[in-house]
Amino acid sequence: MSPTRRSVLIGLGGTLAYALHVGCAPRDGEQTTEPLPTTGTLDDPRGRPNVDLDVRDWLVVSADGSVTAYTSRTELGQGLTTVMHDIVGQALELPRERVHVVLGDTDVCPHHGPTTGSGATKYVGWAFWIACHQMRRDLVLLAAESTGWSPASLTYSEGQIVDSQDPSRVLGIGELADGRVRRLDVDPVTDPRLFPAYVDRETMNVNAEAIVTGTQMYAGDYLPEGCVYGAYLSPEHHPSLARLRFVNYPEARNAPGVVRVKQIDRGIVALAESYPAVRQAIAKLNARWHAPERPVAFDPEAEIRAGAELARVVEDFGDVDAALQDGERVLRETYVTQYMSQVPLETDTAVASVEDGRLTLRLGNQNPFWVRHKVARQQGIPAADVHVISPPAGGAFGSKADHVIGEETVDMMQLTDRPVKFVYSRDDDIRRRGRYKEAVVFDIATALDDDGLILARSIDIYQDEGHGTRYTYRTPNARTRLFETDLPVKHGTMRGTSFVQSIFGMESHTDMLALAAGIDPLEFRRRNVLLPAFDPLLDACGEMLDYGNYEPPANQGIGFGVCNHGGTQLGVVGAEVRVDRQSGEVTVVRLAGAFDFGLVINRRLATNGVKSSMIWGIGAALLEEVDVDGHGCHTTGFSNYRIARMSDTPPIEVAYFDNHNPGHPRGCGEMPLPPTVAAIANAVHDAIGVRFHEIPLTPERVRAALANP
């Protein structure tokens, strides 16, 4: 287990702490949305911060010559522990056993923002890489100072300061650990070529042994002495519509193992001696609800359009209306997507206790400082009196960027002086949290010229943020508008914000344009893509599927999807599918993806994330759909929410390119998903000639389309 800073201080004698102040502008000068802290004061070395944003020790050198790195970013399964370990280890030329990484602990870690947007490696990992190099130079100066050796001939090498003129002069960095705190202002553009020197040399995750032996501790694996389990009664309907009619308190209170059942501000809480007992107590409440006044029927498209208001004009140039009016080849279409849920295998789980007189909360979370802030505010106590620790999460995908379970769990402590554990049931994790990936309506109209070039494009997106659509294809006239609707179904993030939905519409439409122009879909994209960096991706993807020589068997076909996420991550995915006309079942035969997200830092982990994202694309295209109507959501678990399994997973081939922003690392876990969805839909069209305007392409939907062409 990684040592806490306190144990480092107490157990290993002296330390040398580096509190770093690093600007976060990436090397191409682009502004980021997630700046690292730029202001604040160095906090008390005992780790009692008193401000939300503070500059703290990033790196601590211990007397044993090991180095510990601290960041508020958290391990969600993306491999951050391993990446951080290897970045620090490689920058400081230290073996794995001399590097420790502490993540997500608000008492000891500097606040590096939330773990979102596939950004931990590209922002924080990169900042640590630069910081470590700066620290090497500072260690040389410190060594010269403490020994009187001339700094001119001293260099840092493998955790030692060595004198090139005198081989007898060697000083381990541990010997410099004398309790000092160094504060460095690190210039993020010191050496733009430093990062590419990093090579993934390791073949196993740092925590691989812990994972395969079941000894990696997730939040739910903590069981403080005397802990009770808590649960809330969750509404049967959309929370904003739910009104309770009846509950049977005596039955619940008399259930075995029950400690308390009581209404608090947040709702009805049960506390019991075990997880099964607390769930039984909630069931014994036998809650009955008033039927909501709103109609139960729910047509997502109509609901989303009704009452929609223009929220933002994303782009508007040229004369779109004139081009669409005059154009001879104009195609207008609408695409609609489904509600989805993140369903990480670990449901949201929090353990609250009082340790050393302070409120301590353990939960696998993407944003522990935000949880600390919200819990402290809710309890009316200073943030410094709340200690939030995020152990590794059992998956998150956007679902654990929220603070709600932290507040819910701390509220339960009103009813007991014992520690409380709140484990969301699977139903809670879908419906109580309720932050679904939203359904989106996507209206698109395009005018083509005689050469198959896009003359004008109009996009109206309802409920979506419109990411990714405006960067893919060139056009002289374009307008993209976003409309928002207030629905009882609340939405959140899921592996990216909402560009999955837009790309499905955009790329399905692009195939229809190619068809209208009589041009091969891959060639049509080559002619219209905005960036030349797409060309090698289109070529590679076609080659991986041997598209040029492809002679499809009956009911089989190939399709492509293109995505440009935020102008920085480019991807082309190709899918081959087979459609069973009788059952309506779509089988993905193989997938190929060609991506340009800059420098790939750790190919093994990147490929895991990329393939995972592509497999989610299979789920979004074919399987996943939360069942929502006007009264509520009826999806309660894996028995009625189908996610991709091993048998749904085809051979997947991926290739990486680094032409668009050479040498700059980018996120890679979100972007492959949307073009995979589109590629599958386009392959289905190629296979059976049916264009679907809605996903998922369930067997029922496919059968219905084949029966009524």
Place this chain on the structure above:
Amino acid sequence: LQAGHYILRVNGEDRYVHAPHDEPLLWVLRDRLRLTGAKFGCGEGVCGACSVLIDGRAQRTCRLPISRLRPGQEVVTIEGLGQPGNLSPVQRAFAEHTAFGCGYCTPGQIIAATALLQRNPAPTREQIVAAMDRQLCRCAAYPNILAAVESLADSNDAGESE
């Protein structure tokens, strides 16, 4: 429901527990015996994160009442297969293939793979997929899980620690 006294055979040891008859084995293992390797994932026996070996067969435990265990049945959890520094061949293959993302479902995956390889040391790809298909992995590490199990499909030593 009443509580009762049980002696369970877990990872080769007899363990005494006093628990309600209907308490699922998962919670007996996790909270009463502090063997937290088996995970709660769905509570409806669908995801497989709670799998353990019972007399050599992979079984889900989140809905299996402790009273349904017969005396003398051998329960082996992920902790009983191998420990850090002493991995079972299946555990080592999963580690070497990075056959996981977050690792939460991994104990269940390894239990299922171990049961498969014990009863069929040389499964075909189709047999592996059939045996592993009910073990959900939301990180979708399926390609590496398949590769890890396939790497063991020819060897005959998929059992406990060496």
